[in-house]
Amino acid sequence: MSTAASKRGRSSGRVTLNDVAEAAGVSPITVSRALRGERSVGAELVERVQAAAQALGYVPDPAARALASQRSSHVAVLIPLLSNTLFVDLLEAVHRTLLPAGFQTLIGITHYKPKEEELLLQSYMAHRPAGLLVTGFDRTETARRLIASSGVPCVHVMETSDAPGVHCVGFSQMEAGRAITQHLLSRGRRRIAFVAAQLDPRVMQRAEGYRRALHEANLYDADLELLNPDSSSLGLGGHLFEEVRRRRPDVDAIFFCNDDLAQGGLLAALRLGVKVPQEVAVAGFNDLTGSDLMLPPLTTVHTPRVEIGECAAQMLLSLMRREPVARSSLDLGYRLVIREST
Amino acid sequence: MSTAASKRGRSSGRVTLNDVAEAAGVSPITVSRALRGERSVGAELVERVQAAAQALGYVPDPAARALASQRSSHVAVLIPLLSNTLFVDLLEAVHRTLLPAGFQTLIGITHYKPKEEELLLQSYMAHRPAGLLVTGFDRTETARRLIASSGVPCVHVMETSDAPGVHCVGFSQMEAGRAITQHLLSRGRRRIAFVAAQLDPRVMQRAEGYRRALHEANLYDADLELLNPDSSSLGLGGHLFEEVRRRRPDVDAIFFCNDDLAQGGLLAALRLGVKVPQEVAVAGFNDLTGSDLMLPPLTTVHTPRVEIGECAAQMLLSLMRREPVARSSLDLGYRLVIREST
């Protein structure tokens, strides 16, 4: 089998389509079609080709395939950060769904910066990805055009939209923010602070939900919002907890925009001997690892990032195969998780 | 510029090497060489070519390049899990180092199973990765052969070895395990339990360090080892903490093989009213997020996974460029972080 190969100077030593074709006694195109499952090939031939491919241990060359078809087997996934476990869960779900379907996941980290995302997009598009997964809708005009003009199937995650032609899987961050605030109100809390970091678009949507709930209850007080642009972290949560208590000792509940902040707040409360929920109720967002094990366990909003990852990947697979997609906008909802901190 | 392109039926609309060559008035090969920085091209030509490429917005086609050169711009990174922040830190450092050098990171999750790693390797090798990053040395014979026979540069991370021809960046898990145990001994602890989960090779190396330290002190007691094969987690740490206390109420210190277990243990102690370190000292491993904020703050071993990721990526870059590598085995050490839990 290596005789033919060794004659050519630049042979890679790979088993090629030609080798399989020779072994099966058909033309290379037929092998290509049979292996890709194009229906136009006779059943008996398909079997013969598959047997030959199997016997020779043939593995298609992704580079050759990408060059000829103008489409690779890569899916670029653009997320803000890896240090937020939310996105790790999402990424893992996407990866787990795409791999068995024959697609590789390329990660891109945007650090919450539209300009960085634009640069990543620019370089990733050169790879002719088969598909694209992006976080939310906040991007530069250039990035938007790049995606649209490329014709590469794209699914947006974490938020929803009903703009025509847009594919997305997420939930309403605003509604979820409103729901958890309403829960605090239902517990009789009246001076509810909103403490946030990072201040990305989704955080601000939660803020909007918080505001609506308080406006509806005639309890909105702009002074109860503590918005910090730094990265979200346990440590920052502790500091912000202390800052709220210092600035507004009358606050009877705190809604942290993310669980890591809330966990930090809870730890700070323990350290300071502040009783939760008696003195102040604490709620978080996302239901991250450890929230159920805090003291007291943290009330939060469970967000379906694993399901979002899976559904978005499935939707993308359909788009990449040019199959019809039942619904182009999927709202997967959220779930209040009431524990002892409220 | 599209006249030439539109004549060809299958044109991708891309700006190609030929377009640049035409614009610069040289042959395509010269453009290829100039852009890749091959020294054999005249300085004046290089400038002209670069200007033309810039003007046309030329971006090389990775698929074509991979096909022609038999080498892609992808680096496959095989790690056990994404849910352990240790590996997220590692992955992020690798990604951050490789991207500016023009390499894309492909993630592979092995779930700590050599057989899964072997299958991943099989499929990733078809992509002709430019380089490979793998975790530790525990793999199937087939996987080992696949790597060796492929000729793809490979760097091993997290452990060290002085086997000839092996490239690795890590530290001695055994020594680190010994050091933290010796610290507990130096604090006057005598009945020190070792509590572990996952039981992967690196965990067992830490166990070995623990045993050596206790043997040296004539305090080794096999009954003080609690080895649980389940995945490491906060919740499991809590359970194992309780189990140790139940089985051996005389234990005066616990060395958890990972910080998530230790944090879970600390939270369980808080819940149960067990005083740390008075009643029992608690030490962890890895210095993960939040360990410094526990109550009390957790004594642990800081492991240099970020530096490991950076150095391993640098070493891989050298290997991929066929540059000489100063040292093929890098021991980046570890650092005891003594806090209030011991």
Next chain:
DNA sequence: CTGAAAGCGCTTACAG
């Protein structure tokens, strides 16, 4: 339903 030809956009040898 099957195939011969051409082409995807680069790089590798081989010349000069």
Next chain:
DNA sequence: CTGAAAGCGCTTACAG
């Protein structure tokens, strides 16, 4: 130091 030719391993469009 520069170039013409061939080839990497596939798939696309055009025939039959």
